[in-house]
Amino acid sequence: MNLIERVRKTERLSSDIYLIRIESERISSSASAGQFVNIKCPGPEVYLRRPISICSIDRSEKTIDIVFQVRGKGTRLLSDIKAGDTLDILGPLGRGFTICPEHKNILVAGGGIGIFPLLQVLKDHPAERKTALLGFRNKSAVVMEDEFNKYSTDLKIATDDGSYGIQGFVTALLQNAISEDRPDMVYICGPAIMMEQCVKLLKEKDIPCEVSMEQRMGCGMGACLVCACKTRSGSDWDYSHVCKDGPVFSGDRIIFESE
Numbered sequence: 001m002n003l004i005e006r007v008r009k010t011e012r013l014s015s016d017i018y019l020i021r022i023e024s025e026r027i028s029s030s031a032s033a034g035q036f037v038n039i040k041c042p043g044p045e046v047y048l049r050r051p052i053s054i055c056s057i058d059r060s061e062k063t064i065d066i067v068f069q070v071r072g073k074g075t076r077l078l079s080d081i082k083a084g085d086t087l088d089i090l091g092p093l094g095r096g097f098t099i100c101p102e103h104k105n106i107l108v109a110g111g112g113i114g115i116f117p118l119l120q121v122l123k124d125h126p127a128e129r130k131t132a133l134l135g136f137r138n139k140s141a142v143v144m145e146d147e148f149n150k151y152s153t154d155l156k157i158a159t160d161d162g163s164y165g166i167q168g169f170v171t172a173l174l175q176n177a178i179s180e181d182r183p184d185m186v187y188i189c190g191p192a193i194m195m196e197q198c199v200k201l202l203k204e205k206d207i208p209c210e211v212s213m214e215q216r217m218g219c220g221m222g223a224c225l226v227c228a229c230k231t232r233s234g235s236d237w238d239y240s241h242v243c244k245d246g247p248v249f250s251g252d253r254i255i256f257e258s259e
Contacts (some may be wrong), residue, residue, distance in 0.1 A: 034096030058118035103184035111190025122151035135170035
């Protein structure tokens, strides 16, 4: 199989956040919201591929967008990619979000770089009401506001320092939202502590949710066993692999570190 795909567009969204638009009929035709791709970074000094969530899919244009934060050598090399370059990409990989047409009122809650896989949920879901709750450190960290506003019926943004939107955390936005109007399903991605608190709030209200987990990965296909996370199995627990069994899990299955 040819894994080489061409880059159509690159864009710097903030000081350390980059978007790459990739031409790929292979991936765009079969990918779903919440899945990821595993990318070979350019240069001989980076050996492991980098798993990056699919942010947006344009099936008519046969493209996907990935958005990532520069965190180390691999993502720094990816940030230097230009339109016309090629990338070696495995994907789509993993289990994505569940889209249920009978759900008429959905909510997505994302924190920081965890917002990216949630955009395609809003694009794909046929729900009549789609609420997006996004949290960032400060005003300079806010990205993709226009895109989320386009595909949601209600968008609220919180910043830790109050420099933009509402001062506070996504959890506060979620608590207010579910007290005013009960959603049929909630989709969550962000820092582990944020996701844990969101899941706890939703459990108290008996509202179903799905979470997208982030873990370091090696192979991206369940062979190397690097990306294990604890999940409930009946009255006991077991290890699941984020790359193969996830990255999306039902919120009530995940055992967070503080539990």
